[in-house]
Amino acid sequence: VSVLTRSGPKADGPTSDGKPDVWFVYWIFPGFYAAFGVIICLLTRVTPPPRPDITTADKIAFFTEHRTTMQIGFGLLLILLGGAAVSNGIVVYHMKRMTVGSVFAYGYLGGMAVGALPGFLLVAACFLTATLRVDRNPEVVGMLYDLGMLSYNGSLGCFSAAYLALAIAILYDKNGIFPKWFAYVSIWQIVTEVIATQMFVFYSGPFAWNGSIAFWWSVVVFSIWLCALIALLKKATAREPADSPALD
């Protein structure tokens, strides 16, 4: 079917609008998150998360068993990390197109740009340090395990600040860049971050870092948020007139 529609370009339906450079950046967004999903789920095994309530020996066994795939996965992430910047940049761009001006866009940019370090990078550094010498002092390996998992799942405020800026911007915006319901999905993201604070207290159960509420509920909300954002960014990009002036 796609071949048929391609054979008759612009035959019917709305012509695909938008700016070529914004489209270029747009496609990096799902590409990065697809790669990120493969890295965190299949290669580095941090999602679904390993348990917080295991012995130091089990933590070492975890690093030993998955050492090679962790090194491949986090090694790739260290290279692809910039995809997060690009993914945030296009959201900033569309936020700047709203009637509310630049202030929320810059707030989003700041929160997300700072969040990359505690949210992605520190777990990569910790787990790669652990896998570099799995035979080091077991207590140290165990600490790297906790430090990595708690920074990765427990960096909350940077993203909350960004979600808040996004939600308020959408609610005030009169250009209809994103639909209003997406503001409420973003607010639910903040709620999950607030609940996730409990992972610093619990070793097991629903509020632990692998718990049904602190983790799995967040994953569900995040997945909805991310899929919606990818779809909405596509729409926003397509609806932007190609000849509209560049932003200030």
Place this chain on the structure above:
Amino acid sequence: VQILEEVQDLPTAGNIKAQWVSLWTAPAVAAVLLLAFIAFPGFWPPMSPQLPAEQVATFYGENTAWIRFSMVTFNLCGILILPFFMVIVVQMKRMQTQSHVFAYCYLTAVVSGATVFALSNIFFLVAAFRPDRNPELVMVLNDLAWIVFIAPVGMVVSQFLLLAIAIYFDDGPNPVFSRWVGHYSLGTAIIMIPAAGAAVFQTGPLAWDGLISFWLRNGAFALFIVVIFFVLRGTLRRQAIEEGVVEESAQ
């Protein structure tokens, strides 16, 4: 650049002046950072990842003063390089045949990359704070310091890629940068990618003391700053002349 008297109070002149000052912070900051780089005993030659824990602890015990001097300098002055990159952001926002989405992505990448750099020297400094603690602990701090210092290239790589792509998209009659700057930026990005291996390999060119991960990565980044400094100097002069802020002859 001598700004003409009659336009001195106009925003265009203020914009040129701010960029000019930001641009010229780069040589000063670069000189200070180079000094710190030279002063760090662990760079000449770069410390081997294969050093046993006792030798790592001994290194911090014997070189404490120089480690503190160089890493405190990195800490205090490293992020001062940001105004230089902000001149690039402002210039990317002058590109006429595009939406400036690249500039915002670039800005995000610069900020994230800076946070990474700001972290590594803390690990070096904590290791030097009490070199007499359990050598295993000094070693893990040293590992973290080196891995964070060398391996997370993603943000700088995306910076260089975004600049290159923005230059390729800037295909109007009056491009901000010459096309070769895009090729050069792309090349720098590619050269820096393999350094991610520093978090995995303990020997060879990809180890954190290796030819590719240490010398090529850091050399390419330093050279880029030098080259782009001269590129930006020319670009700013052109902008100043186009906007009537300086006279043509001032070039």
